[in-house]
Amino acid sequence: MVKGINEKLFNEAKRYIPGGVNSPVRAFKAVGGTPVFIKKGKGSKIYDFEGNSYIDYCMSWGALILGHAYSEVIRKVKSVIENGTSFGAPTPLETEFAKLICDAFPSIEMLRVMNSGTEACMSAVRLARGYTGRKKIIKFAGCYHGHADYLLVQAGSGSTTFGIPSSLGLPDEYIKHTFVLSYNNLDVVEKVVKRYYKDIACIIVEPIPANMGVILPKPNFLKGLREISEYYNIVLIFDEVITGFRINYGGVEKLYNIKPDLTCLGKIIGGGFPIGGLGGKKEIMEFLSPVGSVYQAGTLSGNPVSITAGISTLKILKNKNIYKLLEEKTDILCSGIKEIAMKKDIHIVINKIGSMFTIFFTDEKDVYDYQKVLKSNTEQYRKFFHKMLKEGIYLPPSQFEANFVSLSHTEKDIEKTLKAIYDVFKNI
Ligand SMILES: *Cc1c(COP(=O)(O)O)cnc(C)c1O
Numbered sequence: 001m002v003k004g005i006n007e008k009l010f011n012e013a014k015r016y017i018p019g020g021v022n023s024p025v026r027a028f029k030a031v032g033g034t035p036v037f038i039k040k041g042k043g044s045k046i047y048d049f050e051g052n053s054y055i056d057y058c059m060s061w062g063a064l065i066l067g068h069a070y071s072e073v074i075r076k077v078k079s080v081i082e083n084g085t086s087f088g089a090p091t092p093l094e095t096e097f098a099k100l101i102c103d104a105f106p107s108i109e110m111l112r113v114m115n116s117g118t119e120a121c122m123s124a125v126r127l128a129r130g131y132t133g134r135k136k137i138i139k140f141a142g143c144y145h146g147h148a149d150y151l152l153v154q155a156g157s158g159s160t161t162f163g164i165p166s167s168l169g170l171p172d173e174y175i176k177h178t179f180v181l182s183y184n185n186l187d188v189v190e191k192v193v194k195r196y197y198k199d200i201a202c203i204i205v206e207p208i209p210a211n212m213g214v215i216l217p218k219p220n221f222l223k224g225l226r227e228i229s230e231y232y233n234i235v236l237i238f239d240e241v242i243t244g245f246r247i248n249y250g251g252v253e254k255l256y257n258i259k260p261d262l263t264c265l266g267k268i269i270g271g272g273f274p275i276g277g278l279g280g281k282k283e284i285m286e287f288l289s290p291v292g293s294v295y296q297a298g299t300l301s302g303n304p305v306s307i308t309a310g311i312s313t314l315k316i317l318k319n320k321n322i323y324k325l326l327e328e329k330t331d332i333l334c335s336g337i338k339e340i341a342m343k344k345d346i347h348i349v350i351n352k353i354g355s356m357f358t359i360f361f362t363d364e365k366d367v368y369d370y371q372k373v374l375k376s377n378t379e380q381y382r383k384f385f386h387k388m389l390k391e392g393i394y395l396p397p398s399q400f401e402a403n404f405v406s407l408s409h410t411e412k413d414i415e416k417t418l419k420a421i422y423d424v425f426k427n428i
Contacts, residue, residue, distance in 0.1 A: 005049045009037040030378065030398035031385045041068030043408035046394060054394035055413045057403040061396075062210070062242045062356065063267040065326075066313060067408025073271050076312040077305060086303040093311065094302040100314050101269065101279060104250045107259035108279035112288055113302045117241035117266030118146025120276035121204065123288075123296045124262050125151065127278070128202035128235035130294035131287050136196060138203040140183040142212030142370035145204055145239050145264070149174040154370070156211030156400065183209060184217065184369050186224040197232040204237040207252035207260075210402040211242070212373045213358035214351040217256075226258050235284065241266035241276070242402070245314065247354035248323050268317075271309030274300075322407050326355035329414060330405045333357075336418040344425040355405040359384075373400060383428045391420035 013020035021027045021035070028035045036048045044067055046056045056068070066073065080093075098111040114120055125137055125148070139145065144156035149170050179196075181188050183205070193200060207222055209215040229236040238260040240251045245268040253259055261284055265277035278296075279285070287294045300306075316322075334352050337359060341348045349360045349367050360367045361380040367373055381399035388395055393416075396403060 006037050007034045010034050028397045031382045043067045044413050054392050056394045058396045059404040059406050062404045064272055065268050065406055067406040073309050073312045077309050080304050080308040085305050086300050091304055093304055093307045097307045097311050107253055108263055109282040110285040111277055111279040114276040114298050115274045115300055116276045120264040120266055120278045121145035122148040123278050124237045124264050127294050131284050132201045134199050134201040136177045136199045137201055138179045140205055141180050143206045143209050144211035150178050153178050154180045182369055184221050186221055193228055193232055200234050202235040202237050203229050207238045208243050212370055212400050214356055214402045216351055222256055222258050236260045237262045239264045245317055249317055269310045270306050271313035273306035273309045275306045326405055330355045333414050337421055340422050340425055346425050356402045358402050380428055387424040393417055393420050
């Protein structure tokens, strides 16, 4: 056991990298303290340089549904990498990958692959604008769609954590076409659409938001969005970067039987490598260049490494029917947590679907939109987070994020986690 290495590594990192990190939430700003620097990951666990191991519920922000360094995926990647890592020319692997996703998602007839979820959302909005010839877009407070200027308005955890409504460097002109409405409030959507429909290109939504913590849609909210967008010829975009292949094999659209026009993907479909995907109706997708005139491109897009990791992950998800298993594990964990909280008189609300969940520390009875989310007790979460970390449990370093259970989490992991929560809830 060597203490203080994380601090040393963090200080060194801060000299050369802004804030010491390459993505802001990693810096532990929301919970305070020094981030853990990771040496390696295997299965459900990550290991630091001080000799500690942690059961990981962050799982690269949901990207790793199978667990860290899953052997079968790593084996496939190793063999493909020997033959070149990028060509800037097409490979049949890309077609195989697109076909897998088109077969899985009822609404997706064609897919364009890129390198991040941010790109997918950015391209989706450009495509919707190009297709409709309209400028304005609707998004929902607390939903995150990557960091393109016009989407970075009330954008969930990162900006919630940092207490800034959006960001510096966003000229008014860039965001004046973005309406930010309240998730789960269909009345407001109707009002805005009825007034501005001639100018509205798209509604973009995380159908089940997970970037302000997990929020569940009220009955008929998503159906309502579909009906109203269809009526006014507005493009409906489901941002399933987190939910795609997380809850089932085929997305929230399949779960609720609601077909969006376009879908953004990322995280899980890259099998732990950089990726983004934009899919949807052929009629709209063929507005993309080189067929149509909406430009979209990428030097490393569809590289054989990300694609191979993706294909191998999707095949495992498809063949092993793991979703039931994941859900059972998560149910045991969440009902255990609720029971302990009740006993210790800690006020929480757990929002859960499939293998993702958020424990909101709150006196509210339920949490279903951004306003409710903001009533959470972040101070209590901060204490909870650090005490859990000491117990060897790595939770997302912000109240406004989701926990993810992977195929590699064992019953023993769940037991250990519950025992830690039992001890920790005693003194927060
Ligand atoms: C993570 C995420 C993005 C952005 O993806 P990156 O790969 O980080 O650019 C977009 N939308 C949602 C819903 C996400 O969770």
